[in-house]
Amino acid sequence: MSYLSILTNEYIEIIQLSLYVSVFATVLAFLFSLLLSSYLLLNNFRGKGFILLIVNSLMSLPPVVVGLFLYIIFSNSGVLGFLDILYSPTIMIIAQFIIITPIITSLLYTIFENKFHEISEYMSSLNASRGKIINTIILETRFDLVIVSMTGLGRALSEVGAVIIVGGNISNISRVMTTSIVLETSRGELELAMYLGLSLIFIAIIINLIIFLIKRVYL
Amino acid sequence: MKIRYNNLLLLIIIFFSLNSHSSEVIIQSTTSTRDSGLYKYLLPKYPKYDSLVIKTIAVGTGQAIRNSKNCDGDLLIVHDEKREKQFMKQGYGIKRHILMYNDFIIVGPSNDPADIRKSLSPDEAFLKIYTKKSNFVSRADSSGTNAAEKKIWDAAKIDPRIFSGSWYFETGQGMGQSLNIAISLNAYTIVDRSTWIKFSNKQNHSVLFSNKKLMQNPYGLILINPDKCPDNNYLQAKLLFDWLSSESTKLLINDYTIANNQVFFTY
DSSP, X not given: OOGGGGOSHHHHHHHHHHHHHHHHHHHHHHHHHHHHHHHHHHOOOTTHHHHHHHHHHHTTOOXXXXXXXXXXXXXXXXXXXXGOOTXXXXXXXXXXXXXXXXXXXXXXXXXXXXXXXXXXXXXXXXXXXXXXXXXXXHHHTHHHHHHHHHHXXXXXXXXXXXXXXXXXXXXXXXXXXXXXXXXXXXXXXXXXXXXXXXXXXXXXXXHHHHHHHHHHHHO | OHHHHHHHHHHHHHHHHTOOOSSEEEEEEOHHHHHTTHHHXXXXXXXXXXXXXXXEEEOOHHHHHHHHHTTOOSEEEEOOHHHHHHHHHTTSXXXXXXXXXXXXXXXXXXTOTTOOTTOSSHXXXXXXXXXHTOOEEEOOSSOHHHHHHHHHHHHTTOXXXXXXXXXXXXXOSOHHHHHHHHHHTTOEEEEEHHHHHHOSOOTTEEEEEEOTTTTEEEEEEEEEOTTTOTTSOHHHXXXXXXXXTSHHHHHHHHHOEETTEEOOBOO
């Protein structure tokens, strides 16, 4: 079997859905994390350490646990079952959002904190407002932010444990690259599974190449 | 900051409006029927196929039953008579129909180290595997195939789980994954014929024992009770149930072949 022969409509749709779900989840997680880590950076309050502890711990949350947790909640007999989103791309986006938000938040907070220490004296001499401080930090760390979001996207794209439970791996509806690799392996179609895996790597290379080019143009 | 909040809200709204479930039927099914390719062949022949979204979720029988009890399916297709009857008795199903059957077979390394080829019954074959301590892979995932395997061990009066990890390997995975493991461990395993025919990574393994009478594998189709699951799409599910159990569908099922082998039979 040649690599080109698997490029049927079905596989193109699988790749499109993979990208749609993971990019959507990454954008949402990134925006949420940006707000959360900015808030944590600029405000000191009781329990802040505790929140950071929880966020850091959630980084090691196994995706399959997230999947199970969401299944129980969004199952028709669960509390949010009435929303009717089980076995749809929506719940897959939610699952990936939950998996990657702690990772992005934790990385962003670390980056922001380091930058903050670097510029805090200068900023206080200027009597800068909090909005001004965070704008400066974001502007100066923008390339790190791109890397962080790519880390999140990579994690989302490669995840399988959660999406196979909540998405159900339904052909044309919720089948993404990782779940179809699981399926083809279970059918004993090891070559096809391997080709899908290679396509996943290929996509990762393209994304990273784009980042590399952006960096070269703007730096 | 304010603008960002608004964007987020907008995204969330888009997010939830992406799902329209006007007409959708969910089938909770075993992996073997999905892997056989039967649904891909059969379902598009349903007259209302174009106006209906049919979602088939392929999991082990145990999980399919559990999901259906949670009302996450409108139809259930599984293969474990005992648990199907229990399911009906508990009131989760309103109608049950034996959709079709095939048979279980014992596959293993072609040189047949435990010499089971000439066995007269499946329990004799299992006894030989036990005596020779030949490797055996069990799915151990409370699937229908796993239930059939347990029945044979019981008939042979052997409890293989005592030997779990020495020559009896419990994978806890689906049929295909377990076959991949059996092949690399040179192990025997039990599998339904349709999955075996469709399976591509056979390598050095072949069918060593089969008996259509003693190892029959009937698939039950169950319509979920709307009293237990009022939010289910009972109306569409019942129409599909009726079509699947009709005489014309029986002909279609009997016509389905993989590599010129008939895969499923109807009563």
